[in-house]
Amino acid sequence: MATESSPDDSLSDRLLRLEDAIAAACRAASRARSQVTLMAVSKTHPVEAMMAVRSLGPTLFGENRVQEFAAKAAQLSPTQRSALRVHLIGHLQSNKAARAAELFDGIDSLDSLPLAQRLQAAAAAQGKILSVLLEIKLSDEPTKTGLVPGSQALDALLEQLPDLSHLRVDGLMTIAPLGRNQAETRNCFRALRQLRDQLQVAHPRLELRELSMGMSSDFPLAIAEGATRIRVGTALFGARTAPQP
Ligand SMILES: *Cc1c(COP(=O)(O)O)cnc(C)c1O
Numbered sequence: 001m002a003t004e005s006s007p008d009d010s011l012s013d014r015l016l017r018l019e020d021a022i023a024a025a026c027r028a029a030s031r032a033r034s035q036v037t038l039m040a041v042s043k044t045h046p047v048e049a050m051m052a053v054r055s056l057g058p059t060l061f062g063e064n065r066v067q068e069f070a071a072k073a074a075q076l077s078p079t080q081r082s083a084l085r086v087h088l089i090g091h092l093q094s095n096k097a098a099r100a101a102e103l104f105d106g107i108d109s110l111d112s113l114p115l116a117q118r119l120q121a122a123a124a125a126q127g128k129i130l131s132v133l134l135e136i137k138l139s140d141e142p143t144k145t146g147l148v149p150g151s152q153a154l155d156a157l158l159e160q161l162p163d164l165s166h167l168r169v170d171g172l173m174t175i176a177p178l179g180r181n182q183a184e185t186r187n188c189f190r191a192l193r194q195l196r197d198q199l200q201v202a203h204p205r206l207e208l209r210e211l212s213m214g215m216s217s218d219f220p221l222a223i224a225e226g227a228t229r230i231r232v233g234t235a236l237f238g239a240r241t242a243p244q245p
Pocket of ligand 1: 041043216217231233235
């Protein structure tokens with residue numbers, strides 16, 4: 001893909017190339033560049049790298065672990081922290097909900113009603129409104145988390161969400177299965193958009209505007225299928241060296 005990075009690239013070179021590829025994908029899909037937000041996935045990278053990216057323009061960041069971002073947040077001044085919007089994109093255990101509600105501006109991996117209730121209670125106690133996306137599981141990969149379309153768990157959550165006043169549901173998120181061909185990956189992104197369209201009709205009190213889908217290797221396909229938020233780590237920050245637990 002056009003966004004392969006080599007180790008001696010500078011961050012600004014990688015961002016320029018990434019922006020070119022995003023713009024090309026938007027043009028090919030007859031979409032405006034402004035309809036797609038770049039989320040910089042900063043997991044495993046230090047706060048210095050986050051602030052360097054921030055200085056080049058992007059404001060939205062994705063982190064996948066509560067503890068990791070807690071350590072980073074402690075290194076950010078209040079001014080630096082308020083210059084960033086940081087969302088959790090990894091699985092959240094209920095017992096960390098209160099901490100996550102405190103640390104993050106949004107939770108893009110909401111996957112159960114009990115977790116939503118925990119986040120609601122924590123956000124209410126903290127006097128904040130949390131943006132949330134529902135993580136949807138569209139593949140049969142056993143290790144994946146996420147809500148299954150048509151499941152009782154998804155229905156129960158959608159029923160309750162309008163009454164959870166400290167959660168603002170902004171849309172859906174999915175992670176495409178690894179190692180599939182382009183057609184299969186694109187089908188997965190299309191399925192998320194179609195599910196959003198169906199759920200929006202069935203739940204008119206919600207505003208499911210956002211579709212968070214596509215990563216370094218497949219974001220052009222996601223943009224073609226209507227992604228409003230792409231989550232890019234490697235193509236922006238370079239390869240992750242720390243192991244992913
Ligand atoms: C790590 C991660 C990404 C970014 O992956 P890259 O391939 O490095 O772009 C996107 N979404 C989620 C949920 C992730 O955990």
